[in-house]
Amino acid sequence: MTQDFSPDQKRYLEGFVSGVQAIRGSRGAPGFGGGVPFGGPGAAPAAEAEPTGPDAIHLKAMAAQEKAGKKLVPQEKAKREEHPFDAYARLKVLAEKNQFAKQLDDFRIRFHGLFYVGPTQDSYMCRLRIHNGILKAWQFRGVADLSEQYAGGFTHVTTRANLQAREINAANGIPYIEGLVDIGLTAKGSGADNIRNVTGTPTAGVDPQELVDTRPYAKEWHHHILNDRALYGLPRKFNVAFDGAGRIAALEDTNDIGFQAVEVLEGAGVAPGVWWRLALGGITGHKDFARDTGVIVPLDKAIKVADAIVRVFIASGDRSDRNKARLKYVLDAWGFEKFLAEVEKVQGWAFTRVSPEHVAPRPESDRLAHIGVHPQTQAGLNWVGVVLPLGKMTCDQMRALADVSERYGDGDVRLTVWQNLLLSGVRDADVATVEQAIADIGLATSASNVRAGLVACTGSRGCKFAASDTKGFADLIANHVDDIGLAVDTPVNIHVTGCHNSCAQHYIGDIGLIGAKVPINDEDTVEGFHLHVGGGFGTDAAIGRELVRDVKGEDCPAVVEKMLRGYLAARDGAETFA
Numbered sequence: 214m215t216q217d218f219s220p221d222q223k224r225y226l227e228g229f230v231s232g233v234q235a236i237r238g239s240r241g242a243p244g245f246g247g248g249v250p251f252g253g254p255g256a257a258p259a260a261e262a263e264p265t266g267p268d269a270i271h272l273k274a275m276a277a278q279e280k281a282g283k284k285l286v287p288q289e290k291a292k293r294e295e296h297p298f299d300a301y302a303r304l305k306v307l308a309e310k311n312q313f314a315k316q317l318d319d320f321r322i323r324f325h326g327l328f329y330v331g332p333t334q335d336s337y338m339c340r341l342r343i344h345n346g347i348l349k350a351w352q353f354r355g356v357a358d359l360s361e362q363y364a365g366g367f368t369h370v371t372t373r374a375n376l377q378a379r380e381i382n383a384a385n386g387i388p389y390i391e392g393l394v395d396i397g398l399t400a401k402g403s404g405a406d407n408i409r410n411v412t413g414t415p416t417a418g419v420d421p422q423e424l425v426d427t428r429p430y431a432k433e434w435h436h437h438i439l440n441d442r443a444l445y446g447l448p449r450k451f452n453v454a455f456d457g458a459g460r461i462a463a464l465e466d467t468n469d470i471g472f473q474a475v476e477v478l479e480g481a482g483v484a485p486g487v488w489w490r491l492a493l494g495g496i497t498g499h500k501d502f503a504r505d506t507g508v509i510v511p512l513d514k515a516i517k518v519a520d521a522i523v524r525v526f527i528a529s530g531d532r533s534d535r536n537k538a539r540l541k542y543v544l545d546a547w548g549f550e551k552f553l554a555e556v557e558k559v560q561g562w563a564f565t566r567v568s569p570e571h572v573a574p575r576p577e578s579d580r581l582a583h584i585g586v587h588p589q590t591q592a593g594l595n596w597v598g599v600v601l602p603l604g605k606m607t608c609d610q611m612r613a614l615a616d617v618s619e620r621y622g623d624g625d626v627r628l629t630v631w632q633n634l635l636l637s638g639v640r641d642a643d644v645a646t647v648e649q650a651i652a653d654i655g656l657a658t659s660a661s662n663v664r665a666g667l668v669a670c671t672g673s674r675g676c677k678f679a680a681s682d683t684k685g686f687a688d689l690i691a692n693h694v695d696d697i698g699l700a701v702d703t704p705v706n707i708h709v710t711g712c713h714n715s716c717a718q719h720y721i722g723d724i725g726l727i728g729a730k731v732p733i734n735d736e737d738t739v740e741g742f743h744l745h746v747g748g749g750f751g752t753d754a755a756i757g758r759e760l761v762r763d764v765k766g767e768d769c770p771a772v773v774e775k776m777l778r779g780y781l782a783a784r785d786g787a788e789t790f791a
């Protein structure tokens with residue numbers, strides 16, 4: 214469809230009245246529309262104008278780093294030249310011309326949730342935002358309809374308890390993301406240098422052992438981000454998770470901010486009861502978990518604290534080196550005390566600290582609670598964990614799951630970081646019917662201990678960074694272990710990631726594989742992996758150690774089999790891989 218713009222819209226596109234003008238003018242650069250300074254015609258010379266408004270915090274940080282002799286990376290310059298939100302109308306014109314947004318426009322359109330994934334596929338991927346990973350069955354059905362109409366006819370559950378659609382052509386990207394808004398969802402800020410999808414405990418509100426129902430906190434943070442432009446365009450991406458201490462791990466310790474529900478004991482010098490413990494700086498791809506700060510936060514202050522942390526990060530994160538731009542590196546450079554002191558200045562009040570002995574041990578998560586039938590805290594009701602083959606569902610399967618949720622459950626579809634989903638609120642009397650309905654659509658509610666803990670990123674089928682076909686080889690490994698009838702009697706997590714970005718978090722798997730081009734002679738390579746062992750999360754948190762390099766993909770099933778046999782033969786009681 215070709216759109217006719219009104220004169221005002223044309224002026225907007227030409228940069229006369231957009232935020233582009235404000236941003237450019239504020240640093241004294243020529244304006245997009247001809248050098249009109251920040252503040253409009255007749256305002257003070259731009260070079261002397263102090264940035265104001267929601268972009269000011271970013272512009273000041275960029276200016277300070279340039280003054281300190283740092284060279285901004287192209288992505289930072291792109292944000293300054295044209296705030297990606299202000300590019301929407303221009304990007305929409307590209308879509309109407311059936312053209313993909315490429316290069317820096319690819320970076321900008323990621324702020325709107327679309328990722329051009331060429332050259333691997335000449336198409337967009339769309340990643341949603343679903344707070345706490347829980348959506349209504351009618352929304353889930355709506356995503357299926359959008360994926361059928363505008364994408365490849367399937368949808369994936371991601372490792373951040375989110376949904377992704379692929380194979381979206383250039384013209385369909387904007388209709389897909391606008392369609393999401395029509396069903397009460399959004400993709401805004403799900404890519405690029407933004408605060409990503411907010412994860413929480415997937416069994417929130419139905420979990421017999423949870424200390425906190427994380428849903429209201431994830432929801433408040435989600436809307437807080439969506440409604441403040443200053444919280445977009447960070448030095449790099451930023452992850453926040455709320456873990457309510459339920460039976461299914463939310464992997465909050467792999468996030469930049471992990472809010473962990475804890476019980477503070479008598480004698481700590483503060484009111485005993487449930488608080489958030491604040492953990493900071495998780496980025497397992499860089500071999501770091503979020504570390505305990507010693508700070509506890511009243512439940513109702515979490516959003517204010519998260520906001521202040523993000524603002525300190527905006528002002529301090531490195532904008533000259535994208536490999537060093539995450540929160541971890543600010544913490545490494547400053548130390549926790551200096552960073553927390555800055556956060557206290559921004560939020561205007563001092564943190565409360567308790568020593569570890571005044572915090573009760575957290576309830577353990579169950580590594581299989583995301584699969585199969587489990588009783589809820591509400592008597593007579595259950596959640597049913599559905600196994601999805603490496604997160605993938607067809608549109609027909611999604612619509613059928615939505616129907617089951619509405620007919621036999623409470624209408625919620627709950628996504629987990631284990632790339633599967635739960636249907637909650639299923640009465641005892643309906644469990645068998647629900648399991649049969651799931652089997653009838655080609656899915657399952659049980660899996661081997663290896664397949665239940667199998668996680669894989671997109672890999673070379675759809676990601677240009679991948680060195681290997683992660684999903685394909687992950688499937689080969691699980692099939693091999695199942696086919697040979699190897700009795701693995703304990704949960705084993707196998708994480709298969711395609712590159713150092715580690716979207717599947719290979720360092721926290723019992724067995725972790727990272728994609729590699731494996732040399733087979735002086736000139737040629739094949740897809741393969743380096744294998745790690747001994748990772749973990751939660752109370753077993755550990756970074757896996759590299760065991761063997763350059764294993765051809767086709768050889769991985771046999772190598773993993775040997776590792777599993779070795780572990781089963783040599784373990785001491787309940788000893789884990791770590």
Ligand code: SF4
Nearest residue numbers: 670676679711712716
């Ligand atoms: Fe792509 Fe690398 Fe992420 Fe896998 S880990 S999805 S290959 S960026």
